Amino acid sequence: MSRAPRPGFPRPDYASIDLYSPDRRPVPVDLCDNTNRWGAHPDALAAVRDAGVERLTRYPVLYADPLREAAAEAFGVLPQQVTTGAGSDDVLDSLWRAVAEFGGSIRYPAPTFSMIEPLSRMNGREARPVAWADAIADPSVLLDGDPCLVYVCRPNNPTGYSVDRAWIDALLAAADERAGGFTEDPVTGSPGGVAPVLVFDEAYADYADDTLIPLAVERPRTLVIRTMSKAYGLAGLRVGFGIGSESTVLEVEKSRGPYKVNHVAEVAGAAALRDEPGWVAATIAEAVANRERFVAELVRRGLDPLPSSANFVFLPVADGRARDLSDAFREHGVAIRPFVAEAGFSEGIRVSIGPWDEMARVLDVIDALRKELER
Numbered sequence: 001m002s003r004a005p006r007p008g009f010p011r012p013d014y015a016s017i018d019l020y021s022p023d024r025r026p027v028p029v030d031l032c033d034n035t036n037r038w039g040a041h042p043d044a045l046a047a048v049r050d051a052g053v054e055r056l057t058r059y060p061v062l063y064a065d066p067l068r069e070a071a072a073e074a075f076g077v078l079p080q081q082v083t084t085g086a087g088s089d090d091v092l093d094s095l096w097r098a099v100a101e102f103g104g105s106i107r108y109p110a111p112t113f114s115m116i117e118p119l120s121r122m123n124g125r126e127a128r129p130v131a132w133a134d135a136i137a138d139p140s141v142l143l144d145g146d147p148c149l150v151y152v153c154r155p156n157n158p159t160g161y162s163v164d165r166a167w168i169d170a171l172l173a174a175a176d177e178r179a180g181g182f183t184e185d186p187v188t189g190s191p192g193g194v195a196p197v198l199v200f201d202e203a204y205a206d207y208a209d210d211t212l213i214p215l216a217v218e219r220p221r222t223l224v225i226r227t228m229s230k231a232y233g234l235a236g237l238r239v240g241f242g243i244g245s246e247s248t249v250l251e252v253e254k255s256r257g258p259y260k261v262n263h264v265a266e267v268a269g270a271a272a273l274r275d276e277p278g279w280v281a282a283t284i285a286e287a288v289a290n291r292e293r294f295v296a297e298l299v300r301r302g303l304d305p306l307p308s309s310a311n312f313v314f315l316p317v318a319d320g321r322a323r324d325l326s327d328a329f330r331e332h333g334v335a336i337r338p339f340v341a342e343a344g345f346s347e348g349i350r351v352s353i354g355p356w357d358e359m360a361r362v363l364d365v366i367d368a369l370r371k372e373l374e375r
């Protein structure tokens with residue numbers, strides 16, 4: 001019996017993946033990765049200090065149950081409807097492996113979160129983006145070609161755009177139609193037909209005050225992704241969540257494996273989720289107010305930022321300009337993130353929102369670079 005030759009090492013579909021290498025040289029005002037510029041949750045910092053050396057010699061809790069319980073409480077769901085990971089990137093990775101077969105495809109409106117394409121390829125799955133304009137006009141195009149997974153970032157990174165409920169409903173209806181209607185088997189929990197798993201990345205939903213969590217826990221094969229890296233100010237601890245029905249979460253937990261969230265991250269994350277002092281809500285409110293004020297300042301200068309539901313603003317710039325502009329901002333002590341043009345989408349720069357003194361500094365740089373910002 002003959003056997004197909006092994007693809008070799010590295011695999012051809014893998015060899016062209018690069019290391020993630022954004023410009024990380026330190027600058028006085030770093031507004032390039034949408035983290036919380038007000039700092040980290042004070043209760044999380046206290047939990048880190050109190051974490052206890054003797055716990056470090058032992059393995060953490062298998063599936064981070066205390067953290068799941070705190071997340072369930074914070075998000076208004078049951079603990080068995082929450083999976084955890086070392087950042088939401090890790091939850092996405094577990095989900096990809098759990099639901100997409102080798103060679104299967106992932107569809108998503110693009111441009112979107114930069115990890116989706118490499119994450120798909122690393123796992124031997126095919127990334128098949130759809131231009132945002134096409135996806136907005138008709139969400140069912142995301143189902144073309146029978147993908148294993150459909151990923152929608154809401155609000156979207158890097159544009160700040162949040163698809164509305166009518167669009168979500170149309171996507172769900174189209175997915176149900178493909179599946180011939182969901183008739184979940186009461187014993188095995190497996191759905192009646194074959195429809196893609198739908199994943200809604202809510203890394204920035206804290207700033208939009210709108211979540212699909214209630215939908216995800218009711219609907220099979222649907223997962224909402226949340227993170228502690230942005231509004232909670234804990235990017236360095238690496239804590240993320242997947243929230244969905246018990247049967248969906250169970251499959252992701254199997255792929256996640258034990259011991260993913262370390263002990264310090266678990267206790268600090270749980271303390272921040274409880275948010276007793278209301279710190280998260282306060283910094284979110286300030287970020288949203290500063291976002292609106294910043295957008296108004298840009299418009300007053302004749303610039304044309306995209307409306308944003310997140311803690312960042314995308315400013316379209318002339319083609320071929322984003323990288324040079326990013327370098328110029330850096331020379332003025334401010335880091336922002338450049339984005340080159342993607343099919344049907346403008347080139348631009350993304351500016352995270354921080355305390356107003358930082359935004360005022362960005363506006364000074366914008367005034368200094370006025371000519372370069374014209375389109």
Ligand SMILES: *Cc1c(COP(=O)(O)O)cnc(C)c1O
Binds near residue numbers: 090153203230238239
């Ligand atoms: C920042 C970000 C994340 C968070 O990733 P972590 O691994 O949790 O730090 C997830 N999704 C999107 C769209 C993001 O922008």
